[in-house]
Amino acid sequence: MILRALIRLVSAIGLCFVLGFPLWVLLLPQPADPLRATDGIVVTTGGPGRVDRGVELLRAGHAKRLLISGVDRSVRPRELAVTVDAPMQLFECCVDLGREAVDTRSNADETVRWVRKHRYHSIRLVTSAWHMPRARLELSERLPDDVEIITDPVPGERPPGPMIREYSKYVLRLLSVAVGVN
DSSP: OHHHHHHHHHHHHHHHHHHHHHHHHHTOOOOOOTTOOOSEEEEEOSSTTHHHHHHHHHHTTSOSEEEEETOOTTOOHHHHHHHTTOOHHHHHHHEEEEOSOOSHHHHHHHHHHHHHHHTOSEEEEEOBTTTHHHHHHHHHHHSOTTSEEEEOOBOOOOOHHHHHHHHHHHHHHHHHHHTTOO
């Protein structure tokens, strides 16, 4: 009797997980209004087009500063400026390279410190569409409620393997937040 109930519970959880994936994919965020200004822009490294998008928005005057979170310690600002075809003066005045983050949670920690330092009340978060739900969850768990997060995913490939892994990480993180495990 107990075994049968346990099997049903595990089956129901598995079914919800499997059916949740297509819904999660359908609800992935779209790019934000490019004219919407924020105090700062935060780019998490790890995928193509992210840094380019952040620099493009900064150059267009949609924010005061840009944080690129998770930059490898060996990367120099000049190299990055050349890579994204941006003037070095832009990097010197308005781009901060975060070198402490190694994953999504530490990206959020690094971002929170940066937001507090600059006393920002709004940020534009730039990452891939399939990474955005978890990145936003981590940030909203750490930032004060008076800081607005505008999500601006970079369009691109949606490879099934990485998307399924990201969905699994998101569901697990969402459950851990729901039960109070940080």
